[in-house]
Amino acid sequence: MLKILKTRIHQGYRTSQYPTKPLTLHRHFKGLPQVNTACRDEMAQRCAEMCPQEAIDAKKRLIDLGKCVFCGLCERISNGEFVHFTNEFAMAATRREDLLTSGAMPDLTVHRRKDVQGLFGRSVQLRQVSAGGCNACEADTNVLNTPFFDLSRFGIGFAASPRHADGIHVTGPVTRNMREALLRTYDAVPEPKIVIAAGCCAISGGPFRGSPEIIPLETLVPVDLYIPGCPPHPMTNLDAFLRFFK
Numbered sequence: 104m105l106k107i108l109k110t111r112i113h114q115g116y117r118t119s120q121y122p123t124k125p126l127t128l129h130r131h132f133k134g135l136p137q138v139n140t141a142c143r144d145e146m147a148q149r150c151a152e153m154c155p156q157e158a159i160d161a162k163k164r165l166i167d168l169g170k171c172v173f174c175g176l177c178e179r180i181s182n183g184e185f186v187h188f189t190n191e192f193a194m195a196a197t198r199r200e201d202l203l204t205s206g207a208m209p210d211l212t213v214h215r216r217k218d219v220q221g222l223f224g225r226s227v228q229l230r231q232v233s234a235g236g237c238n239a240c241e242a243d244t245n246v247l248n249t250p251f252f253d254l255s256r257f258g259i260g261f262a263a264s265p266r267h268a269d270g271i272h273v274t275g276p277v278t279r280n281m282r283e284a285l286l287r288t289y290d291a292v293p294e295p296k297i298v299i300a301a302g303c304c305a306i307s308g309g310p311f312r313g314s315p316e317i318i319p320l321e322t323l324v325p326v327d328l329y330i331p332g333c334p335p336h337p338m339t340n341l342d343a344f345l346r347f348f349k
């Protein structure tokens with residue numbers, strides 16, 4: 104017992120003080136991109152052609168965060184001339200079109216659904232639905248329950264049953280085999296309910312976009328919150344939850 108207490112005292116308080124104190128992620132973290140709108144046409148076009156996700160609109164100088172896997176290729180081949188990825192983790196949006204960005208994101212709190220404003224301020228429970236992803240999105244969501252993030256201190260949690268949930272948090276592209284399970288889970292959540300698409304697979308199909316084996320999430324259920332990333336950083340998820348629900 105003494106040994107445990109000694110270890111505890113030695114370790115100190117490990118929980119992040121975010122959002123009371125701002126949190127800066129490692130400089131190598133690829134967060135919100137800043138596109139150089141004055142970039143040469145040839146370079147912007149080259150980046151668009153090389154992008155494995157067809158996420159770049161060279162003419163409008165936009166990157167679609169709903170498709171981007173944050174591989175950093177466009178930054179590398181343009182040597183930063185076309186885009187620079189910042190370590191800003193706040194990237195979520197309530198409208199799909201807002202994910203097409205050159206570096207600015209709209210205020211999340213402005214566009215959230217009026218009927219749920221204030222309703223989940225003290226407590227919100229989500230049912231996680233892994234609709235066919237690679238498990239990285241799910242693993243980085245799970246991290247939110249560790250002492251550093253301590254999601255439950257905000258009154259946010261993940262429920263075992265959709266009947267006890269206020270919404271669903273979907274990760275991965277919706278595979279044909281998961282379609283029925285997703286719809287039944289959605290139907291089981293009582294109204295008013297929220298749908299969160301987390302990760303580029305859930306938002307656009309990600310690397311599986313166009314496959315006949317997947318069904319776009321938006322054609323099945325109405326999406327209220329989009330959280331970009333591949334996978335989204337736990338802080339991107341946390342920031343989105345806090346600004347959307349709190």
Ligand code: SF4
Pocket residue numbers: 153154155156157158159166170171172173174175176177178
């Ligand atoms: S970082 Fe995103 S936009 Fe750039 S090449 Fe990779 S997928 Fe495309």
Ligand code: SF4
Pocket residue numbers: 235236237238239240274275276301302303304305309310332333334335
């Ligand atoms: S978005 Fe990326 S990390 Fe998440 S399920 Fe798809 S491939 Fe995996």
